[in-house]
Amino acid sequence: MKKKNLFCSAVICILTFFFIWSFIPKNKGKNLVRFSLVNEDAFERLSFIQLVMNDTELLFEKDGIWWIDDKGGKVPASQERLKALWNEIAKKRDYALLADKSAILDKTDDYFGDGNSFSINWLDFDGNSDSLILGKSDFAGTSRTISYGDRIYQMSGFNENILSTSFQYWCEGEILSKAIKDLDVKNVSSAFLNGKSLDIDSEAVKKAFSLRYSGSLQQGNYLEKDKLVLYFENGTEVIITGLDINSEYNFGLRINIDGIEFLASVSVWTYEKLFS
Secondary structure, eight states: OHHHHHHHHHHHHHHHHHHHHHTSOTTTTSOEEEEOSSOGGGGGGEEEEEEEETTEEEEEEEETTEEEESSSSOOBBOHHHHHHHHHHHHSOEEEEEEEEGGGOTTOTHHHHOSSOOEEEEEEETTSOEEEEEEEEEOTTSSEEEEEETTEEEEEEOOOGGGOOOOHHHHBOSBTTTTTTTTOOGGGEEEEEETTEEEOTTSHHHHHTTSOBOOEEOOOOOOEEEEEEEEEETTSOEEEEEEEEOSOSSEEEEEEEETTEEEEEEEEHHHHHHHHO
16 A cells, blocks of 8 residues: 555656646757747838738738728738737747757648648738748647748747637727828818708717627618718718618718728617617
8 A cells, every 4th residue: 555655646746747747838958949920010011911820810901091901802901910910920039949940841730730720921012921830839839830931930929819810809999080090080171960060069070980880791783761970170081881782780881981892780779879
């Protein structure tokens, strides 16, 4: 019995050691290189960002002054979240070189074959493209292998919370107040609802800057119902057109800002708040 207890204690100690060891960064003591994968300021020069995980893909394109999702209609993407993603890639970190990709062409599954690989691809307005692939995590989830350039590294400390291909996560919920950050309700010079002049301090004008969409809306021929037109002191014109999309629960909105247009659907409740 005593020997059995000693054996159990030894097994517990060994398991405890390996459990603690799994949480210790494995690149400690290796030949580390400290650098940034991208230039933080280059975000302003990007024309699209593509996110891919398994069979799910999102592609965001720069359209005028905002980012939009390339699928499911034109709905603004969150500038703040896309910028946070780029800033995360741009952080200076310690990287341990694992291999040159040319030397392991037949062994890539060893680094990226467990199903949770996440690809980030981008292109700037000058036609320069690049990509980053985040591969396998260690047991504790403290580090990942990454493919960048012609090499494979190991890195730790990456914010995993931003690795998502959820449309709801990335898309901007507020149609005007954030997507059109340079506009301010205080700068509205005149407003018209269905051709009739509105007081610029009216609730209809104020609510236009806090609208939340409920979903994307595909391009199509929809029946126009209502129209709110806002003119700003700087000459900007905003036209919000209500659309009948043949739904019991939602209406559509076509929002045109100086000729740049996107579509979204909103709940009946939100629609009535805007056009009441």
